[in-house]
Amino acid sequence: MSTGDSMFERMYTVSDEHADKNGVLKVATLMKWLNDIMEENANSYGAGADYHLRRNLAWVLAEYQIDIDCLPKVGEKVKVGTLPYSFKRMFGYRLYRVCDEVENPIVKGKGKFLLIDIKTKQMVRPAPELLAKFTDAKKEPESLAFPKWNADKEKQVTRETMEISEDMADANAHVNNAEYVRIAETVLQGYDLSNIEGIRVRYKKEVFPGDTVSVAAYTGESGLVVTFEKDGELVNEILFQR
Numbered sequence: 001m002s003t004g005d006s007m008f009e010r011m012y013t014v015s016d017e018h019a020d021k022n023g024v025l026k027v028a029t030l031m032k033w034l035n036d037i038m039e040e041n042a043n044s045y046g047a048g049a050d051y052h053l054r055r056n057l058a059w060v061l062a063e064y065q066i067d068i069d070c071l072p073k074v075g076e077k078v079k080v081g082t083l084p085y086s087f088k089r090m091f092g093y094r095l096y097r098v099c100d101e102v103e104n105p106i107v108k109g110k111g112k113f114l115l116i117d118i119k120t121k122q123m124v125r126p127a128p129e130l131l132a133k134f135t136d137a138k139k140e141p142e143s144l145a146f147p148k149w150n151a152d153k154e155k156q157v158t159r160e161t162m163e164i165s166e167d168m169a170d171a172n173a174h175v176n177n178a179e180y181v182r183i184a185e186t187v188l189q190g191y192d193l194s195n196i197e198g199i200r201v202r203y204k205k206e207v208f209p210g211d212t213v214s215v216a217a218y219t220g221e222s223g224l225v226v227t228f229e230k231d232g233e234l235v236n237e238i239l240f241q242r
Helices: 027-044 049-053 177-187
Strands: 008-013 057-068 077-088 091-099 105-117 156-163 198-203 212-219 223-230 233-241
Touching: 008 027, 027 049, 027 057, 027 077, 027 091, 027 105, 027 177, 049 057, 057 091, 156 177, 177 198, 177 212, 177 223, 177 233
Parallel strands: none
Antiparallel strands: 008 077, 057 105, 057 198, 077 091, 091 105, 156 212, 198 233, 212 223, 223 233
16 A cells, blocks of 8 residues: 555564564565565556566566664564655665664665566566656656775684575565675674664576675675675675665
8 A cells, every 4th residue: 555655655564583682673674675675566557567567567576765863673564665856867765664663764775676577588678668667766867876885805703515405586576676785784793783774685687596605794894785796797786884
């Protein structure tokens, strides 16, 4: 359902399976909920995954910036919302918000997505008939800014290699973006992530089931960075801000 500001929203309840050992919502679960609400919103416009797959198209997440005031705990209810912001060239931008039970915003964010042709893997511009479906988006092309950040490669704390399993894939057959965060949380299990101030994610290249990736974690002034490499090439990086 939508509110007066056009934010498409849904209620979620934090259960034990959603939380860490401190009873606080896992960041990977938060990311999964953001994915869910985005897909539900796209479906409400008649422009969900099925619509795109029939046209050999897919929106691929390029970047996330999520600012966290606080994360909810087990038993608490939250309202997760999203709104298409605008489209510019091959990119689409979204806004996100999570509110507590008394409507206080506790998480705010934005996402940057890239439209690709599934068969050719080339970037494509969304057709006018597709853009017309997203009636709540700005009509004029406009982008959202995403600040730069980098890992301090001199401060590596761990590195491990793993093979991507089938259950990590999404409808587009590549690794779901929430899975990267779940893996990162596992790699950083010795660190308390329940009080982070935000998460930044950059996706560089698709990864598929059966691929082998090298996962490394680094400390720095901005927080903890986890990188994913395939065949020596950076494919994904995540910053947990502290």
